Amino acid sequence: MNKALIGMDKSGSFRVYLAITKGMVEEAGKIHETTPLATAALGRVVTGAGLMGLMLKNPDDKVTIQFKGDGPAGEILVTANGSGKVKGYISNSELDLPLKDDGKLDVGGAVGKGTVTVIKDIGLKEPYMGRIDLVSGEIAEDLTAYFFLSEQQSTSVALGVKINTDYTVAAAGGMIIQMLPEADPESINALEKLLHQLPPISNQIEDEIQQSGPKTSEAVCESLLHRIFSSLPSAYRIEVLEYRDIQWECDCSMERLERVLLSLGEKELTQIVKEDRQAEIICQFCRKEYHFDKEHLEMLLRVAVKSKEILEKRKRKEENKEC
Secondary structure (H helix, E strand, O other), X not given: OEEEEEEEEOOOOEEEEXXXXXXXXXXXXXXXXXXXXXXXXXXXXXHHHHHHHHOOOOOOOEEEEEEEEOOOOOEEEEEEEOOOEEEEEEOOXXXXXXXXXXXXXXXXXXXXXXXXXXXXXXXXXXXXXXXXXXXXXXXXXXXXXXXXXXXXXXXXXXXXXXXXXXXXXXXXXXXXXXXXXXXXXXXXXXXXXXXXXXXXXXXXXHHHHHHOOOOOHHHHHHHHHHHHHOOXXXXXXXXXXXXXXXXXXOOOOHHHHHHHXXXXXXXXXXXXXXXXXXXXXXXXXXXXXXXXXHHHHHHHHHHHHHHHHHHHHHHHHHHXXXX
8 A cells, every 4th residue: 555645734834744655665675675674774764755755846856865874774775756756775685683672673773873865856956965964763763853954844754664573564654744834833732742642653554554444545544644633633633635646666767777887988888898798787776687788888889989079079169269
């Protein structure tokens, strides 16, 4: 099950982004053959990035989130766009650590100390980039801190992935609550009280999935919304603005990988053609393999040589103008 909704309270004080991402996290785990701990770590970032993607204005806008710590997880990198499409990977898909004292997976220990970097490409000349030191490595707390420190936004992030004893995904999803500029001060107090008492979001999602029966994914999402916010005063009741699709989808292609090879330059391409006579490239996000035979590589080499000639000619022309 994958579905998201965007809602706002009646007073116009805050906006809510809520998603159930069980299917998306399952797919990510299968593609990268992750252990339960790696599934939980990658799944939280995949969900968080997907929610942040829905916060973008345009379908083609993109957000990339990189968690890079000194723990055994290594790098976790996820990209999402404004249309709800998400892709990502974790460096160490086989990581494993003992459970924490409370019996939960030790995502914070897996990530360790380091940084979280957020890059937003929203069609401007240069992408926006923000980076902060990790607060805990537990992902949701780090993204909450990122919004406050880097974007000066009062935001609460909740993310969860629950794994069954047979290593399948029991539940996955998340929520972002973001205060709006003209927020009623009392709404902040009400939300703080709510969040303080809120059970883990993965448990609530699991309950909703188990009780869903023939419900549509939209109805399950809305029921989850009411479950979470039912204790709020009526003045801050959440109204659903829209439902959104959120799904795993990699946009890799032969053309994209050709550009990767061209970026190596004439010298390195020549070496590959002469010594290897072929190339195999695996997409780090979806693990799809792309094969380039000798003829294909020679064609790319000709393109690289021609591009180099054009650039050199342009450079000489500009130098002559200056003289």
